[in-house]
Amino acid sequence: MAYLVWTPELENQHPQMDQTHREFVELMGQVEAALGGEQAQLLQRFDALHEHTVAHFEQEDRWMADTGFAPDNCHSSQHRQVLDLLKEVRRLVVDENQQDLIGRLLPELATWFEQHAQAADSALAFHMSQVGYDAATRRSERPVEAEEAISGCGSSSC
Ligand SMILES: [Fe+2]
Numbered sequence: 001m002a003y004l005v006w007t008p009e010l011e012n013q014h015p016q017m018d019q020t021h022r023e024f025v026e027l028m029g030q031v032e033a034a035l036g037g038e039q040a041q042l043l044q045r046f047d048a049l050h051e052h053t054v055a056h057f058e059q060e061d062r063w064m065a066d067t068g069f070a071p072d073n074c075h076s077s078q079h080r081q082v083l084d085l086l087k088e089v090r091r092l093v094v095d096e097n098q099q100d101l102i103g104r105l106l107p108e109l110a111t112w113f114e115q116h117a118q119a120a121d122s123a124l125a126f127h128m129s130q131v132g133y134d135a136a137t138r139r140s141e142r143p144v145e146a147e148e149a150i151s152g153c154g155s156s157s158c
């Protein structure tokens with residue numbers, strides 16, 4: 001059984017976000033499938049996951065910035081923490097030969113993602129629908145006033 005599988009609970013009724021999340025689940029599966037195999041292939045797949053995650057988080061951070069979240073909001077800081085962790089894991093694997101770290105990270109990352117998608121990301125998707133945000137034009141029909149900038153995630157997690 002894979003650490004992370006796509007389930008209807010992960011669906012946030014936002015096609016672009018959901019598509020990105022499906023890709024994340026797929027890339028996680030590819031890293032998992034390479035565990036115990038060739039180190040070069042494992043690293044290559046880990047890098048693909050990392051690169052995708054950078055773009056995934058940038059996309060959500062941009063949506064938040066466009067729809068009235070403060071720059072230091074808690075959802076974006078969760079993204080930064082995960083990216084720092086991915087970078088550090090790669091460094092430890094490559095520079096300090098801690099080969100087993102990716103295998104130890106994956107179940108943690110899977111749990112984190114399930115929780116994050118259903119809390120912070122779900123709240124963001126709901127917020128975007130509330131303000132009538134169009135990701136293509138980056139405009140909202142009912143924008144949030146600047147003085148009401150959102151610093152939390154809009155979910156119970158922070
Ligand atoms: Fe996400």
Ligand SMILES: [Fe+2]
Nearest residue numbers: 060116120121
């Ligand atoms: Fe997120």
